[in-house]
Amino acid sequence: GYTVVATADAPAVDLPVREDLRTRLGWGPSFALQPLREAEMRAVLRREADRRGLLLGDEVLSYLLTRFERNLKGLMALLERLDEFAMSAKRALTLPLLKAMLADQALEEKIDSDPKL
Incomplete structure (x- = not known):
């Protein structure tokens, strides 16, 4: 069957x-x-970070959960981009690194949307 x-x-x-x-x-x-509650969302993100060998601090995790849409697919994609950014920068996954990645991404989006730049 x-x-x-x-x-x-x-x-x-x-x-x-x-x-x-x-x-x-x-x-x-x-x-x-039912949608995941915050504690469950934290556990899923932490488990994915552990699977990737990332040390995901509470500060970074709280920032992700308070500043971004609570969409697990989107948060997992963001975690993947953060992992790649941390590896390319050869830096630990910290809140300043996350903010640097977001600033870099915003600049790229601005350049892509304005051909004069």
Whole structure:
């Protein structure tokens, strides 16, 4: 047999689909997913930093969680860019390094958007 995973913003019984499909989807287990709380988001980011061999301090982690959208995909991409920036600069992952990366990125975006620069 095959495993089927379906996602929706409502339980299967409430979906506007054909009745036969609704009953087939409704027979299996259904789980409501909730956004991660701050402590869980911190744990996920710290675990990813550990996996990469990065020392992610509380100061940097707090900055990431208070200054950026709480979108895990975006935060993971930001952590990846920060890892690459720290390696290219041969510096530890610190708040000043994060701010330097963001300033560098803002300058690049400004140059890209204004051909006169």
